[in-house]
Amino acid sequence: MALKKLGAQTTKLENPPSVVSYYSIVGPKEGEGPLKDYFDLILEDDLWGQDSWEKAESKIQEECIKLAIDKGGLSSEGIDYLIAGDLINQITPSSYSARQLAIPYYGVFGACSTMTQSLSIGAMLIDGGFADNIACAVSSHFSTAERQFRFPLEYGNQRKMSAQWTVTGAGATIISSFGNGPYIKHITTGKIIDPGITDAANMGSAMAPAAIDTLICHFQDTGLAPSYYDLILSGDLGYVGKDIVIDLMKKKGYDLSKNYTDCGVEIFDKSEQDTHAGGSGCACSATVYNSYVFKEMAKGKYTKVLLMSTGALHSTMSTQQGESIPGIAHAVAIENTKE
Amino acid sequence: MDKLNKNDYKKYVDKKVPKPTYLRNMIMAFLVGGTFCTIGQIITNILKSNGLDKDMAAAGTSISMVFIGALLTGLGLYDKIGKVGGAGAAIPITGFANSIVAPAMEYKREGFIFGVAAKMFTVAGPVLVYGIGSSVIIGLITLLLR
Amino acid sequence: MEYIKAFIVGGLICIIGQIILDNTKFTPAHLLLTFLLSGVVLGALGLYQPLVDFAGAGASIPISGFGNSLAKGAIKGANEKALIGAFTGGIEATGAGVAAIILFGYTMAVIFNPKTKD
Known part of the structure; x- marks a missing residue:
């Protein structure tokens, strides 16, 4: 019996997991935007010392997860699962980030919906009693997405009026069976x-x-x-x-x-x-x-x-x-x- | 969504999407395209005044314009010209050079064979295939009609 | 006068391209192909050369001029060297540009790195 199921597609969490820590890293362009005062870390250079943008994206995600864990006063040993994803083929930035972290890892793909996808799965794992602390993280990078989905950066094309700009950055949320909310x-x-x-x-x-x-x-x-x-x-x-x-x-x-x-x-x-x-x-x-x-x-x-x-x-x-x-x-x- | 709904939705969306600045884009395409062509004319005239015949001057102009397009791409300027000039930057032969240099630069980190050399022709490949292919067909038709 | 003709004719060709870009789902790659093939067809029919004679670089610098050279070269090759000429004519006429593109394209890619957009 799916006791926690509510209606057709909704789950009501019986023991609602708490958001205990969160961290955000963004690129220079996002750091000039209207929300600049809210981000935890704004990069001056979106390569961040790496020799490719894919490697930079991986580093951004990895650091974001680490800093979220630190900010919550936790250690990576205390994290039961890492659920992470990104936009690049075979979600390699997430897997390379997880390679450094030594946390049991589920790589998930939901394109740009991945953040709430990983939060959903993480919350259900905690409510089900399978974990106490879960890190949910995603990343994207303008320059990795642009070359994969659109055109090379130096190509002289005009962007359509309906086109959107891929955000460079990463966000990580630590959810827990303990904590004081939200x-x-x-x-x-x-x-x-x-x-x-x-x-x-x-x-x-x-x-x-x-x-x-x-x-x-x-x-x-x-x-x-x-x-x-x-x-x-x-x-x-x-x-x-x-x-x-x-x-x-x-x-x-x-x-x-x-x-x-x-x-x-x-x-x-x-x-x-x-x-x-x-x-x-x-x-x-x-x-x-x-x-x-x-x-x-x-x-x-x-x-x-x-x-x-x-x-x-x-x-x-x-x-x-x-x-x-x-x-x-x-x-x-x-x-x-x-x- | 069923078929009928999808068609309705497409029409609905077309109304919602902001329209490009048609007039401004056309003016900028005219100015940028015209400028590239004038530069080409200047080069042709310089080559001619140095004693090159018509065909040689045309070939020299192509080489020079390709160099200009490739250099501007390398310096990171051609994408900015393209953003403003649109078709005015795409259609001149400098735009063809841009379409080759941009992917070649971008894929350098994937190596010099399957990166640079292979990706150079992502846009230019089709141009050469259809361009040279159709020229041969026209050559053959010419023979048949003779 | 020569320069004004080149500017105006070249600019007008690009305006046609911009109208296509803004009203269709064409990418610049589609545009290059369309203009190239238009140049080949118009060149083969002998309709493009008068424009080149009138506007000079204004008609030869747009990629349609490249198409015109391909077609002209193929016809010339076929007339002068029969079957072999039909194959080599187009490439012979445009060989300089293609060789330059390969050399400069590769060199620039080796020298420069792409920069992110802002």
């Missing part, structure tokens, strides 16, 4: 929703229907209204996707106009930083959760937050073969109180 209360696992978008420069539109599906499912399963939360935050839908979510949710009878925004919209200054439709990448949502959101929750500005990273699960090969882009969104509800 607590992970609900998890709504998303289904793949494919609205038939084939343009890889228009990811916000490709992922928005998945975000809408998961949101509606979360509200139906839990019986909560959007106004229950102080903040509903999607991962990297950008300006185009955010607009679509607000518009289509309204048509379905949910008003998101007051307390909903998107990490991709918040992380860059559109007019100053020329990022077109906003930020994207695993680290887009991860760095915002692990800086702005958790810090403001600690201050009490927010007490109930719904985090929902969104992913576009295509590859360059599937795009070349004419496949449309499958979208996914996983929601994690975090509240300052346990009850």
